[in-house]
Amino acid sequence: MTTVEAQTAQAQPAAEEEPEGIGELVRDRLRRFRAGEVGSLPVIVGLVAITIFFSLKDSTFLTATNFNNVIIQMAGMTTIAIGVVFVLLLGEIDLSIGYVSGVGGVTVALLQQPDTSYQIAGLLAILVAVAVGALIGAFQGSFVALLGVPSFVVTLAGLLAWQGGILQALGTQGVITIQDTTVSNVSNYYFSDRWGWGLAAGAGLLYTAAVLGGVVSRRRAGVRIKNGWLIALRVVLVAGICFFIVAVCNRGGGVPFAGVMIAVLLVFWTYIAKRTLFGRHVYAVGGNAEAARRAGINVKRIRIIVFMISSAMAALGGVVFAAQITSVDLSAGGGTILLDAISAAVIGGTSLFGGRGEIKNALLGAALISAIANGINTVQYSDAIKFIVTGAILLAAVTLDTVLRRRQAAAGR
Amino acid sequence: MADTDTPILELRGVSKAFGPVQALEEADFEVRPGEVMALVGDNGAGKSTLIKCVAGIYSIDSGEVLFEGRPVHIHGPKDAGRLGIEVVYQDLALCDNLDVVQNMYLGREVHDLLRRLKEAEMEHHTAKTLKSLSVTTIRSIRLAVASLSGGQRQSVAVARAVMWNSRVVILDEPTAALGVAQTRQVLDLVKRLATQGLSVVLVSHNLHDIFEVANRITVLRLGRNVGVYERAQTTQQKIVEAITAGVPTKVPSVAETAPA
Numbered sequence: 001m002t003t004v005e006a007q008t009a010q011a012q013p014a015a016e017e018e019p020e021g022i023g024e025l026v027r028d029r030l031r032r033f034r035a036g037e038v039g040s041l042p043v044i045v046g047l048v049a050i051t052i053f054f055s056l057k058d059s060t061f062l063t064a065t066n067f068n069n070v071i072i073q074m075a076g077m078t079t080i081a082i083g084v085v086f087v088l089l090l091g092e093i094d095l096s097i098g099y100v101s102g103v104g105g106v107t108v109a110l111l112q113q114p115d116t117s118y119q120i121a122g123l124l125a126i127l128v129a130v131a132v133g134a135l136i137g138a139f140q141g142s143f144v145a146l147l148g149v150p151s152f153v154v155t156l157a158g159l160l161a162w163q164g165g166i167l168q169a170l171g172t173q174g175v176i177t178i179q180d181t182t183v184s185n186v187s188n189y190y191f192s193d194r195w196g197w198g199l200a201a202g203a204g205l206l207y208t209a210a211v212l213g214g215v216v217s218r219r220r221a222g223v224r225i226k227n228g229w230l231i232a233l234r235v236v237l238v239a240g241i242c243f244f245i246v247a248v249c250n251r252g253g254g255v256p257f258a259g260v261m262i263a264v265l266l267v268f269w270t271y272i273a274k275r276t277l278f279g280r281h282v283y284a285v286g287g288n289a290e291a292a293r294r295a296g297i298n299v300k301r302i303r304i305i306v307f308m309i310s311s312a313m314a315a316l317g318g319v320v321f322a323a324q325i326t327s328v329d330l331s332a333g334g335g336t337i338l339l340d341a342i343s344a345a346v347i348g349g350t351s352l353f354g355g356r357g358e359i360k361n362a363l364l365g366a367a368l369i370s371a372i373a374n375g376i377n378t379v380q381y382s383d384a385i386k387f388i389v390t391g392a393i394l395l396a397a398v399t400l401d402t403v404l405r406r407r408q409a410a411a412g413r
Numbered sequence: 414m415a416d417t418d419t420p421i422l423e424l425r426g427v428s429k430a431f432g433p434v435q436a437l438e439e440a441d442f443e444v445r446p447g448e449v450m451a452l453v454g455d456n457g458a459g460k461s462t463l464i465k466c467v468a469g470i471y472s473i474d475s476g477e478v479l480f481e482g483r484p485v486h487i488h489g490p491k492d493a494g495r496l497g498i499e500v501v502y503q504d505l506a507l508c509d510n511l512d513v514v515q516n517m518y519l520g521r522e523v524h525d526l527l528r529r530l531k532e533a534e535m536e537h538h539t540a541k542t543l544k545s546l547s548v549t550t551i552r553s554i555r556l557a558v559a560s561l562s563g564g565q566r567q568s569v570a571v572a573r574a575v576m577w578n579s580r581v582v583i584l585d586e587p588t589a590a591l592g593v594a595q596t597r598q599v600l601d602l603v604k605r606l607a608t609q610g611l612s613v614v615l616v617s618h619n620l621h622d623i624f625e626v627a628n629r630i631t632v633l634r635l636g637r638n639v640g641v642y643e644r645a646q647t648t649q650q651k652i653v654e655a656i657t658a659g660v661p662t663k664v665p666s667v668a669e670t671a672p673a
Contacts, residue, residue, distance in 0.1 A: 217531070217532075217533045218533040220533070221531075221533035221534045221536070221537045222537055223533045223536050223537050223540075275529055275530055275532075276524075276528050276529055276530060277522055277524050277528040277529075277530060278528065280511075280515065280522055280530060283508070283510060283511060283515075284508050284511060284515075284519055284520075286510065287508035287509055287510035287511055288506065288507065288508040288509065290504075290506065291505075291506035291507060291508050291519065292508065292519070292520070294490065294502075294506050295506070295519040295520025295521070296490070296491065296520040296521070297519075297520045355508070355509070355510035356510050
């Protein structure tokens with residue numbers, strides 16, 4: 001036996017290294033942190049700092065009513081940003097999302113107009129708008145995936161073209177008001193207190209069931225299970241947070257439907273990204289497209305579907321925006337929608353270089369941007385300050401990502 | 414190794430041209446079960462072309478490919494995979510952002526009817542495979558591949574290749590980018606593969622490595638086979654001569670005995 005063989009024989013077997021207890025968990029996190037895997041920590045620290053700052057400046061910032069306001073304000077941005085996370089995971093970009101969201105809003109507005117030959121029910125109109133978004137995504141994604149045109153250019157063309165489409169569709173009217181209650185409820189409905197508690201209980205039960213399911217399948221496969229107390233602690237913590245949020249919302253007038261919607265979207269897309277074959281392949285293509293192709297993954301199909309998700313979510317976000325102001329006008333999809341959504345995904349921790357990021361980044365980033373916007377309105381600073389602060393945070397987030405990538409590469413053992 | 418063994422993989426008179434460039438010209442090649450066959454040659458000798466023909470990336474212009482004595486046609490990587498031929502390319506084709514388990518199952522993930530991933534099962538089998546290959550230096554198989562060392566990454570790529578009941582594993586320059594200790598790690602792994610009955614084709618420039626692990630050595634020069642040498646009966650000097658100035662042997666059966 002050579003010396004090296006002796007060394008490897010002494011080394012630990014390649015079994016899984018799960019944190020065994022609280023101490024081990026903390027050490028594991030610290031090790032990952034040093035290796036550049038900081039997770040959501042920077043955003044959460046930022047959120048806490050912003051909350052403290054504005055609540056010191058103005059006592060109306062940290063109130064239940066304002067909490068509900070922020071949820072409504074961030075709903076559209078979060079919805080669009082979830083699609084952006086998928087596109088960024090591939091290492092691509094989608095610049096058309098702003099005006100595609102406008103197309104979504106206009107589609108719904110047109111279809112719900114009373115006394116027209118094409119009027120349809122509110123829910124159906126929303127579904128049609130999302131489908132239109134998916135079609136736009138399939139069209140744009142095909143150029144990227146099949147012809148190899150850079151996504152930056154394809155979606156830049158989309159940005160221009162869909163803006164034109166909106167002007168064309170609204171040309172004669174200029175403004176359409178949303179009269180359908182189903183559509184306007186997306187941003188304006190609040191659940192009763194009792195429903196709110198029911199939702200919290202349901203979410204807690206679902207989470208418990210999911211965790212237990214995971215434990216059972218690991219035991220069946222003969223894989224070691226993490227510390228039972230830690231699992232229980234996490235379940236209690238998640239359920240506690242659900243009830244706390246509902247308690248706050250109820251004091252502010254009830255749980256807003258928009259909040260429940262983004263929670264459902266968040267869980268659904270996280271599930272798709274982390275637990276399904278499709279999601280795994282998205283990460284693989286984003287990490288190393290050539291390796292994915294050689295492994296037999298249909299890279300083109302994955303790319304097209306991701307652009308469909310991006311545009312469909314943008315269209316849904318557009319519906320949320322339209323419902324929020326109960327109308328669409330010629331400026332639908334314009335303004336800072338595009339940049340806010342991309343900033344939200346990036347600030348939340350999604351890498352622009354592809355392969356790294358999670359769906360929850362969309363929520364965290366959108367929460368940060370919305371909290372800043374809301375706070376600056378509350379304390380009556382000018383929009384100038386808002387743009388400058390958001391820009392600075394975006395720069396900080398991208399710089400952090402770039403530095404961490406380098407550190408991760410250097411952390412190879 | 415008995416001389417009567419049928420080669421598990423055999424190429425007879427294989428030619429491949431890219432436009433005016435004749436990359437392979439009537440090349441012969443074989444590897445027997447449980448043997449480590451080294452494939453050496455100068456830059457442009459046709460090593461890469463040969464393994465890509467076997468892997469199904471290129472189609473051959475003429476000649477024959479036999480698997481266990483039967484003629485086969487390999488038209489794509491999937492055909493090669495079905496026969497049990499796996500190639501570990503120099504770039505390893507790993508996804509840095511995914512962990513060891515996810516890379517081992519890349520493109521062949523275990524899932525149920527609803528296309529949900531069976532994570533626990535994949536983790537279990539990965540741990541088992543790595544253990545059977547005595548790959549013991551990886552601290553956690555749930556660690557992103559980006560944080561592994563070069564030798565560990567190579568081990569993961571090799572383990573992935575052998576996990577799928579493969580019969581022939583082709584390693585393209587597996588030690589080119591590695592330090593001393595990590596090279597040792599990979600060479601030990603190559604030896605273990607052969608002990609487990611797999612056939613290994615080792616493409617390398619490093620004669621020192623080759624003389625340590627290979628049973629036989631095939632030398633390519635200008636797209637032709639210029640000799641097959643038993644490691645025990647040759648020297649590095651002779652191999653270097655063959656690489657730089659070898660004369661192609663016209664009759665394949667002569668190539669077998671040429672060196673001695």
